[in-house]
Amino acid sequence: MRLRQIRRKNRAWSRRHSYSFFSSLGVLFQHRVGTLMTVLVLGIAMFLPLGLYITLVNLEGMDLRQDEWSAVTVFFKTGTTEAEVRRVADELDRRLNPQAVVIISPAEGMVDFREASGFGDSLDMLEENPLPWVMQISPRPGSTEQVEYRVNQLTGFLQALDSVKVTQFDYKWLQRLGRMMELGKAAVTVLILLFGLAVVVVVANTIRLDVASRAEEIEILALVGAGKAFIRQPFLYTGLWYGLMGGVLAVALLGLAMLYLDRPLGLLLETYGTVFSLRGLDGYNSLWVFLSGGFLGWLGALISVQRYLRLLKVGGRLGRH
Secondary structure, three states: OHHHHHHHHHHHHHHHHHHHHHHHHHHHHHOHHHHHHHHHHHHHHHHHHHHHHHHHHHHHHOOOOHHHHOOEEEEEOOOOOHHHHHHHHHHHHHHOOOOEEEEEOHHHHHHHHHHHHOOHHHHOOOOOOOOOOEEEEEOOOOOHHHHHHHHHHHHHHHHOOOOEEEEEEOOHHHHHHHHHHHHHHHHHHHHHHHHHHHHHHHHHHHHHHHHHHOHHHHHHHHHOOOOHHHHHHHHHHHHHHHHHHHHHHHHHHHHHHHHHHHHHHHHHHHOOOOOOOOOOOOHHHHHHHHHHHHHHHHHHHHHHHHHHHHHHHHHOOOOOO
16 A cells, blocks of 8 residues: 555656656747747857867867977087997987987988088088087877976986087977966866856846746745645756756857868868867767756756745745735
């Protein structure tokens, strides 16, 4: 008997929630213009931090040629023997395990300089080759922070050698990029919090107007014994629908923006010899956007309805006592 009562209550609970879930969606479609305006505001508010997040994701995945720009160039002192250069290369490989070590002899350097400079006749006047031994070392690839750490290890080791005159590397721009990426991630976090709060406020204000327009209906329900959960339920589902539709619109806007920007970005990167295609949200992240939007909408509706239920409990009438 008790089990039958539990099943009956569960069926009644599921029917009530199913009715509220779909009837709240029907009410939104009955007021298409107002619903569209609210969903547009929510979608744009969610699109802005989402767009910045995707921008950072694509920057991290872009081929920045770190192996070239992070290469350390070592100039040995004049008079350094080939055996000493080879010894340094072997010790580097054993201790720091770089990705590649290229040794350029003075003769090879002179050939390259002759071809690049166009001063062939002038260089023939030199009695001896003034160029030193040169070594180019590429650290193993990784994140910006990892490459920066490896470059610092390399330069620290090389600068301590007596045979090394100068170490040089063009890594400052990657260091700046790494700092900018950190700043961008912090900005994404701030924007998510601010625009998440904006979504809650917009939904709360919309639900407040909805509650005010149905004040008499709610008071009658309270008079005939309806509980707070029963009164609150359709408004919470309405807020949930607002958030879900806002999340769907934000993902759709992001997809359109990426589709529009993909071709001009590809043409720009081709001039730098790089082929890259924009990456959007995968199914998992899109689901998180939908769920987050739904939760924020539900939270905004809960905050708004709870306030009016307190007014109803204290004064008996929604804000008109």
